[in-house]
Amino acid sequence: MKTAARKTRPAFLDAKRGVGNWAEATEWLRDRGIEDIECITPDLSGVPRGKMMPSSKFTSNTSLALPSAVFRQTISGEYPEETGDFRYDPLDGDLKLVPDLSTLSAVPWESDPTAQVICDIHNTKGEPVVYTPRNVLKRVMQLYTDNGWRPVVAPEIEFYLVAQHEDPDYPLKPPRGRSGRTITGGQSYSIAGVNEFDELVDDIYDFSEKQGLEIDTLIHEEGPAQLEINLRHGDPVELADQVFMFKRTLREAALKHGIYATFMAKPMQDAAGSAMHIHQSVVDARTGKNVFSNPDGTPSEAFFHFIGGMQQLIPKALVMMAPYVNSYRRLAPGMACPVNNAWGYDNRTTAFRIPNSDSAARRVENRLPSSDANPYLALAASLGCGWLGMTNKIAPGEPSYKTVNEGTTIDLPRGLLEAVSLLESEPDFARIFGQEFIHTYAGVKRGEFETFMRVISPWEREFLLLNV
Structure with a gap:
């Protein structure tokens, strides 16, 4: 048989x-x-x-x-x-x-x-539909494809865990960890800081694994109960999808433990803001070799032009990486965040940092985007400006070998309306992002600003009530 x-x-x-x-x-x-x-x-x-x-x-x-x-x-x-x-x-x-x-x-x-x-x-x-975020990023990706290139990115997302909070008139507070104590700041890279939320972290990993989200590392950042997740490098659309899903995953995991997770750029007044750093490289679509490096391992012209495009154009595209009034509270002096358009080798005070690596892994880290940004639009803006630099052969300035975040000078738009106007002012952006997207996005951002202006802040009540 x-x-x-x-x-x-x-x-x-x-x-x-x-x-x-x-x-x-x-x-x-x-x-x-x-x-x-x-x-x-x-x-x-x-x-x-x-x-x-x-x-x-x-x-x-x-x-x-x-x-x-x-x-x-x-x-x-x-x-x-x-x-x-x-x-x-x-x-x-x-x-x-x-x-x-x-x-x-x-x-x-x-x-x-x-x-x-x-x-x-x-x-x-x-x-x-050209003005929807995933399609805006795909439009930028097509520009690279047309040149025989393929971008590779790796996002790093910072976020805060906060105690449940019902009244927006009161400041946010850190949650209690497993020790029963309220979490404080100053715990950068502290394993004990992460261990305060072991059960939550276990759920984050479990939920992510079941969805195929590829977490690389998790660390405790500087702020109280501020964590950072690094995702493995890959295709920009796939990584934007993962950030999109990860934000949802983290909020759900936190709620399961009776706390909130927030991606606000500046949730606490005296604590560091939350960023979404983006590591970027470009490879030849045919050979897979990094176009930022010459065959002998030295930096290529394309590498410097990519940096030049970011230096020149990202200040005009910043509203796609810092999309709310609150985002510009993070972009302030003394807040562990670059407020410039400088670049440098392994220099974390610059907006565009070149990490130490071998020639095959040569990349540019964009440290300006905040974690409140739509990941599709932040990636589209960063890669779009780099593409314009490569195709228009924009030369960068000299690299910075010293701290460039000292003092009170800010080399970026200082507020939402200024950033919106700069987005509209750059003619090349209509070509790479689409004019309809720019009109739509600018209109929505101006509408959000008007909503914000209807709210009277504690600062106004404290200093104007009896003094003016």
């Missing part, structure tokens, strides 16, 4: 993240007993927007749509007035959610079996 051949289990069924097609997606969901699926996409602020549905409906070729006004919404949920070139679709027509099946993963914090997938946004003709 012949023995029946043992059927080999397809490898895609064991993938933590992503499948190749709809047939595989159907099997992947069935194999895990997934009941619901969340179809999400980042809005301009990086907030997940989308729809939830039964998995059976998801795999039945259902058409998914969102109103176009979702991408003109401020962080406070308001819709700014039309001004200048900022306009709404008069019909508020539908935009299509197009699932990217390479991002399909579990939602490990849900009690019922649930999956999630990141979606691109297309119009009803099937064309990418």
Whole structure:
């Protein structure tokens, strides 16, 4: 009697993240007993927007749509007035959610079996909507592809853990750790500082592993209960997806332990802000070799031009990396953050640091973006400015070999409105980011500023109430 051949289990069924097609997606969901699926996409602020549905409906070729006004919404949920070139679709027509099946993963914090997938946004003709964040980054990536290049990035994301907080009129406070004591600052790279939150860290790693998010290292930063996660280097769109999902993951893990996780750039007045440093290199798409290095290992012209583009243009694109009024509180003297557009070798006081490495790993670290930035837009801005430097052959200034953060001089936009105006003033940005994105983004940011101006701060009550 012949023995029946043992059927080999397809490898895609064991993938933590992503499948190749709809047939595989159907099997992947069935194999895990997934009941619901969340179809999400980042809005301009990086907030997940989308729809939830039964998995059976998801795999039945259902058409998914969102109103176009979702991408003109401020962080406070308001819709700014039309001004200048900022306009709404008069019909508020539908935009299509197009699932990217390479991002399909579990939602490990849900009690019922649930999956999630990141979606691109297309119009009803099937064309990418140019002002949506994932498409803005893909547009920049295409510029590199057209030149035979492939960017490689590695983000580092800082964040704070804070005690649960209901009244916005009161300052945030650090949470209590496992010792029962309120966490204090001055614990950079402290293992004991991380150990205060061992159970939370275990959940972060567990949730990340179940979603295929590739955490490299975790450390305690300078601020009280301020941590940093480093992600492994890779494709910019994939890494933006991972940052997008990681922020969601961290908030859920923290809530499970009765505390909040925040990516505000400056959550506590006298503590360091939170950054999203971006390590960047560019390789030849055909050979895989780092174009920042010559064959003999010396820095290439492309390397210096990339730096030149960042020096010259990132101050004009800063609003894509520092998107809120609060972001500019981090970009202040004496706050362990660069407030310049200088570059230097292993110099952390510069905006653009060149870490020590061998020639194959030569890269540029952009230290300006804050952790509140939409990762798709921050990467698009940083890589877009580097691309302009390489293609326009922009020469950098001399590297800085001393501290360049002393004094009170700030070589960057000092506030949100100034940064918005600079974004609009650079003609090359319309070509690389799209004019419609710039109009939309600028309109939303101006709307957010007007909302902020309606709020009376404690400083005003303290110093103006009886003195003016």
